[in-house]
Amino acid sequence: MPLFAGSHFKRLLDLARKGRVAPLYLFLGEVAEARERAAPLLAILSPQAPPEKMNLREVPRETFWEALSSGALFGPQKVLWVESGEELSEKEVSRLRKALSSRMVTLILQARDLSEEAPLYRVADEIGAIVPLVPRRGPGRFRDLLSERLAAEGRHMERSAAEYFLALVGEDYLHFKNELEKLLLYTAGRKNILREDVEAVVVPPEEAEVFRLAEKALVEGPEVARALLRRLLDRGEAPALILGHLAAYFKRLWLLSFLAEKAPDLLTLRKYETFRQKLEEVVRAQWTQPPRVLQVHPYALFRMRTLLQGLPQRFFPAVFKALYALDLALKRGFQAPERAFFNFFLTLYRWRSGSPFPKSPPNVEAFLGARSLV
Secondary structure: OOEOOHHHHHHHHHHHHOOOOOOEEEEEOOHHHHHHHHHHHHHHHOOOOOOEEEEOOOOOHHHHHHHHOOOOOOOOOEEEEEEOHHHOOHHHHHHHHHHHOOOOEEEEEEEOOOOOOOHHHHHHHHHOEEEEOOOOOOOOOOHHHHHHHHHHHOOEEOHHHHHHHHHHHOOOHHHHHHHHHHHHHHOOOOOEEOHHHHHHHOOOHHHHHHHHHHHHHHHOOHHHHHHHHHHHHHOOOOHHHHHHHHHHHHHHHHHHHHHHHHOHHHHOOOOHHHHHHHHHHHHHHHOOOOOHHHOOOHHHHHHHHHHHOOOOOOHHHHHHHHHHHHHHHHHOOOOOHHHHHHHHHHHHHHHHOOOOOOOOOOOHHHHHHHHOOO
């Protein structure tokens, strides 16, 4: 099978539907993009149950080889989704080719960019199919994906607006995806998307990174949050500014929790537009002038609500106390910023993971001090 780049990927799906299945599908690109791009192929090849999944960086290599050799001789073919294929050595690629020759398993493999001379690339070219996810770099990196999504939605974007959007979102796939989703929601009901729309809601990744810091700490853990923090500090972001964004984030999450108590369906509504309308209704019922931290695009709150699942109300006073302690450590304790923030991330993640909260409730001064950060 040849390369299936861009719009040619549809042909690969058509072949799979007709039963023309390759033993190996190699998706070249970042993990997040590969997962999303491969999803329709996985649905075709493994319609009854989700495929077995693994990451070569996280499992013993023998687990991978056992999975390859445990396919069924009769019945539906086993489908295996594997990430970090670039970890395979030349010797292992040779073994992989032999294992796939039995045709008992269909392997869908993600790997970061490989040269055409790489052993894995050559094997995929000979016996399988290659899906290069993003063949270019620079502002036009996601041009094809943008065109495909707009066409699927029946929308149109002026060329100047599209170029401006692509320049703003940079080369991070998840940021591109999130900002495009936000833009489509902002312009819902209109066919044409203008440059003014892009200017109204799209932010560059540098700004988005600051706001993602709290989410990273809560969901992915302190080490991931620290890596992002280092990038921010290396770029010259002031610790006080980062702290202010963290405080604003948790105020926002706290107020969303308060609103969800008044209208519990805010946490269960699956359609964004329904959520937005309900949110406006509840906010109007509570305040004539909404708090400043809630004056953000509703899509941000729509994404944040999943973090509230499993969080007790005492989580928030504890977090504000920890933010106040972080503020003191930076201003009066002269702690190194990375160390001070990392201690906060550790505390946050322990609470999120079920560790007990402090026995004594935070005092009013600490709570008010944290609230006054922004």
